[in-house]
Each structure stands twice: as structure tokens, then as C-alpha cells.
Amino acid sequence: MTFKEIQELIKLVSKQDLSEFKLKDGEFELTIRTDKYAKSSNSKPMIQAQAPVMAAPLAAPAAQAAAPTAGGEGSGSSDDAKAQNAEEAEKDLLEVRSPIVGTFYRSPSPDKGPYVKVGDRVEAGSVVCIVEAMKLFNEIESEVSGKIVKVMVEDASPVQYDQVLYLVDPKG
């Protein structure tokens, strides 16, 4: 489905008396919600089209396959739509960045779970990962509060100075 076709679809759906429209075709999934959905469910109106594997920004080629942000929102695979939506969605998000060159670890040790997962809430000061550099293990504390919406780096992979590690939704 192209971006244009999605736009057409949005127009069509908004003219109908619908609160939510879902389309699924193989791996491709699209959900369009209108004002009515917002009123009925108390959530904000939104149109979300995400690919099963989200667009990885160029800076982070090792970005994790992100889980869909929250239950119910659909996924899509149109590249245009994906890029645009990812951009728009990330506009209001905060970033947790690496303060140092090193190796990123999501959990304190391989037999333990990750410090944070997508959907977890973090407060300023919560430990979100380890960046190991020259055998010093640096527990990175978040400078921001909100909900983790995306993990940008794969466990045990190298990170650069200032590389984005997590995206955080401050309203989450």
C-alpha cells in the first residue's frame, strides 16, 4: 500500500461514522482511529501505521525490532507512511543517549532480565542500562521520565558517544 492510498483511506474513513478502522493483509496491518474513538476510549485520536520492524534511523543500524508501542494500534508496511509516522511519532519523544563510547548492555548480567523494556515507565534517576568502557561498568541513569517506547540498540553491541539508546514518551 502506498502513502497516497493510505491518505485516501483516511479520508474515506473520516467521512464515515466510525470510531476505528482496521485493515489486515498478511503482515501488513493498519489502524485508523477517529475523534469518536478518542471520546469512547479516552485516548487521543491517532493514526498509526507501523511496519512489523520499525524504521531504524540511520544512526542506529542495530536498532532492535521494536514491539508495537501499545496494544491495539496497528502495523503497516508502506515505507512512506512508515517514515512519516515514525518521524511524527518521535517528534515529542525524549531520548536517552550514551554519555560515552562503549558497549551497551540492557541487563546487569546475562542471567537477569533487562533493566527496562518497551512499555516500562522510567523516572529520572532510574538505571536504564550499562555502558561498559575499558572494563568500567557504567550504570546509566535516565535524565528523563516517561514510558520507554523504543530500544534503539541491540544488547551487547558497541555504542558511540551521544548515540540514542532509548526513546521515551514523557506523557506515557
Place this chain on the structure above:
Amino acid sequence: MDTLHINNSIGNKVLYFEELGSTNDKSFELIKSESAESGTIVYTDYQNKGRGQIGKYWESEKGKNLLLSLLLKKIGLEVENQFLISIFTSLAIKDLVQETLQMNATIKWPNDIYVADRKICGILIQNSIMNKLIGASVIGIGLNVNQSKFSPSLPNPCSLKSITGEEFPLEEILEKLIQLLKKYYDLLLKGQYVELIDQYHNALYRKGIETRFKKPNGQSFEGIIKGIDPSGKLQLKIKDKIESFGFHELKYII
């Protein structure tokens, strides 16, 4: 900077526990509950979950060795200077081993302490970072003192006793270590970074000697150890060119 106003209180308090998961874990617990002052030493006879690097363990026979963590709070050191923590600690332990044995000891980059070609001490440093500053630092030290048998899985361990045949009183070794940690931490607090780096260079294992290394892909190569760069990377002279290597970019072939 904050650091300059903080007293060097290393060893003012020594907390002893018969057994712990690990002294580093206990130290972080104390930091979180705000029940330990900066400079506190957490000391135990036995760790049932002794830690090494990520996913590795530190083995030590009960009551035989020095197992401790030094806990430092509000260090205020910029994270790019983190390697200085490794440097001041390594220098203190190197001096301790050297003075106790009356024998040369070296620092195998980045922070193992060696006597000849054998490892006598491991260091595990964990920092907490906020706003690009090191808030707290927990420095775990495992110094082999009176242990004489080691797991065959360890490549090249040694202890003070395995070298001299003598037993050493742990309390005395601990007391000496505290004095030396204090001495080198003082240099850090006074901002004498160049002095610390110089001393570290002079103490490096196989400094100036052609040494064999292995890359992560298994390829071996030779280089002459020159020193470290400001980030703590190892600098090697390979065919008249200086190259820097991070911790995961090479292994020594000993």
C-alpha cells in the same frame, strides 16, 4: 568542582560481613539506602555470587583472600575521565603487592594486577552515571592472598602465598591497602591526572616489549605496548604506526 571539597575518607569505616552475594552488590545496596558514607569499605570472607565481568564469576576460597569493595559517593568526575578510577586503584594494589612481596608487580591493561605472567588480583568497577558525571563508584577488589589451589579453568592465577610459601594476615594486608588507596585517591582529588597516568604507564605489564595479541576474529598480531590514550584505550606500536585498541578489540596471548 565538587570533588575538591570532599575529604578523602577512604577506610574511615570498614564494614565486615561473614558472607555476601558480592561486595559490589552489597555496596550498591548501601548506596541506595543511603546507609554508607563515601570511602566505606565493604569486606567479606566469602562471596557466594562473586562477580567478574558481565556474565563471569570471581571464585575465592572462604577466608583465604581479600574480598572487598570501596564505595565512593559524589565523585563528580566527568565520565570521560572514568579511567582514572581504574588507574588510581590499580596503582594502589600494584604497590601493595610489590611492597608485600619485595618483588616487581605490574598492571596488565586495563586493570589486572600481575606478578611475572600470573594474575594476582582482579578489579571490577561499577559507576553510576547521571548527566555525564560519575555519581557513585563501587570498586570491587579480589586479591589472592592465602589461597594455594585454584580452579583449573583459571588460565594463570597466583597468590601472595603461592609465590612465597608464606601465610599473610588478611587484616594487615587490608590496612596497608587502605593506606595506599588513600594515597592514590588523593592524587585524583587534587587533579593530578598527568602524574597518575605517568605512573600507570610506568607500571604497565610488558611495556615497551613486543607482545602477541589476538583480535576478536582470532587473527593474531604483534605490537609494542606504548601506553594508553586519554580514553583508556591501549596504544600499540605496530610496524612504526601507533594504533589504539578498546577493551573488546584485543586479547593478550600469554
